Amino acid sequence: MSGSPSALRFLNDRAALEALLQHEAITRAQLEALVGLSKPATAQLLSRLEKAGLVERLGRREVGPGPRAQLWGLKADAGFAAGVDVTRQGIDVEIADLRGNTVAQHLAPAPAGTTSSAATAPGPTPGSGPGPTPGSGPGPTPGSGPGAALGAALAEACAQAGISVDRLAHVAIGTPGSVDAVSGRLRYASDVPAWTNVNVLQAIGAVLDVPFTIENDVNLVALNEMARGSAQDVRDFVLLWISERSVGSSVVVHGGLVRGATLGAGELGFTPVPDLAREPLPGVHRFGDLLANSALLTLAGSHGLQAVGAVDAVRQSLGRDGGFLTDLARRIAAGLAAVVSILDPELIVLGGAVCSTGGPALRAAISDALAEFVEPRVRILPGRPDSDSVRAGAVQAALVHAREHYFSAGSSLGDS
Incomplete structure (x- = not known):
């Protein structure tokens, strides 16, 4: 009552x-x-x-x-939360107290593993899409692999902080791709092969006796942008992440991540779009395919650039008239136009090495291209350049759960 x-x-x-x-x-x-x-x-x-x-x-x-x-x-040390970034380089862990102060960090090597053919998919490696997949409790005991590696990394980070793992109120784990709710396997995550051929929910639950969630890495970047980046105090925005390895995106509406019925909302990488470059590829293509490293190298070559990668091509194009940067902006605008027309976001945040290298010149070119296709004029701002944005976003996600646990339990604890 x-x-x-x-x-x-x-x-x-x-x-x-x-x-x-x-x-x-x-x-x-x-x-x-x-x-x-x-x-x-x-x-x-x-x-x-x-x-x-x-x-x-x-x-x-x-x-x-x-x-x-x-x-x-x-009392900040009344409880703790952990954020984890799983990449092909390793398992990056941060422990924070209830106030969000970092008390420990640890980078562990990636577990060995081989990607099975069923675990991979053609096209771009998406960065957004399926949202938090909760799990905790018992499962099959793994002798090695992602569960054991994650458990060991968390144990080491907690040891550095002077706490036991069971002091963690929540662990948020960021991974490429998404977890299939039925099989528990990661989809679209060929960058982390050891994680794609096992039921990661069971593997992690077998070694982690505290609540955890698995979240897409670019969704966590969006949370980090809301906490300390360009999207502070912004309730509706789109994050687009373009690197040489993947194209990812995330959509935030009314201050919350949009995930959809199958947890795949906001994934622009699979959106069919025309190629708006001045010498376009014929037909309709997936947005992520047009922005993949190989596609951008081909585009750079058509403009006379001899680049070793998309980032190098963008760097070479800066200061030149039109050319590659303009065509890149038009390709990006083709994918953003649909989401801008439907959602009318307040802001577009551009992240990833390709976008950050392009800087103000690329953002201005995208804004001009968008103005040709959609009525709303949307602010376009750079994302944080931090290499730890996924981990930082995971900490923010874990703290939400941790504070909810402790703040909701305050009265009953006081009576115990």
């Missing part, structure tokens, strides 16, 4: 913890004003949360009018 004392106490505790998350240190009087409680009720709330181990005393205020008031803060 919404008016019951326990329900009201839960709501007040949750509001107080959210307020403490936004402030490093706060007095009881300040918390009173933020939460809207009386002095006695706020004092009882702080006592309850201190007993639960979620808040702590931080000394007394040294400046300001009145007596030296007691300062309170969120």
Whole structure:
């Protein structure tokens, strides 16, 4: 019942913890004003949360009018979360406390493995699409492989932080491609062969006795952009990621990732589009195929560029009139036009080495090309250049679950 004392106490505790998350240190009087409680009720709330181990005393205020008031803060080490980036290079782990402070990082080598023919698919390696696939609990015990490698990497990172793995409230794992909900296998993830020929949900669940989710890597980049990048305070945007190895995308509407009925929404790489280059390839092609490294090298050659890769081709084209950069922008605009027409996003964020190398010149050319095809004029901004964007986004995703766990449990913990 919404008016019951326990329900009201839960709501007040949750509001107080959210307020403490936004402030490093706060007095009881300040918390009173933020939460809207009386002095006695706020004092009882702080006592309850201190007993639960979620808040702590931080000394007394040294400046300001009145007596030296007691300062309170969120007890950041009351719980921890882990973000993991799985790549062909290895398993990159970050442990963070409840406030989001990094307490440990560890990069472990990738487990050995061979991609089975059933696990691969033609065309681009998509970066967006299927969203979080939850899992925890028992499964078949793997002797080696991705489950064991992930468990070992997490154990090492936790050891560096001085905690046990069971102190993690949640682990968010970012991978290329997506997890098939039926088979538990990764699709479209040929970059990580050891992860594509096993049921990763069972393999991870066999060694990880804490809640976890598996999320597409570019979706996690989008979360990182919302947390500390170009999409802060933006509720509707599209992220397009183009590298020499893959084309990925993510769509955010009303502040949340769009995943769709089969968790494949927002995947622009498979969208059929015409080639809008001035000497186009005949027919209709998948967007990702037109932006694949081999296709862009062919396009660069038609403009007289002798490049070793798409990034090199973009670099050589900067400062030249039109040519390759213009055609690249028109190809990108062909895929973005459909999503802009349907969603009318506030922002397009461009990430990946190809886009970042193109810089302002490529963004301006894409904006001009889009103006030819769609009515809305959309801001186009660069994504963060961080090499750790997937891991950072995974930490953000894990913290959402961790804070929900601890903040929701605050009242009951205080009564235990």
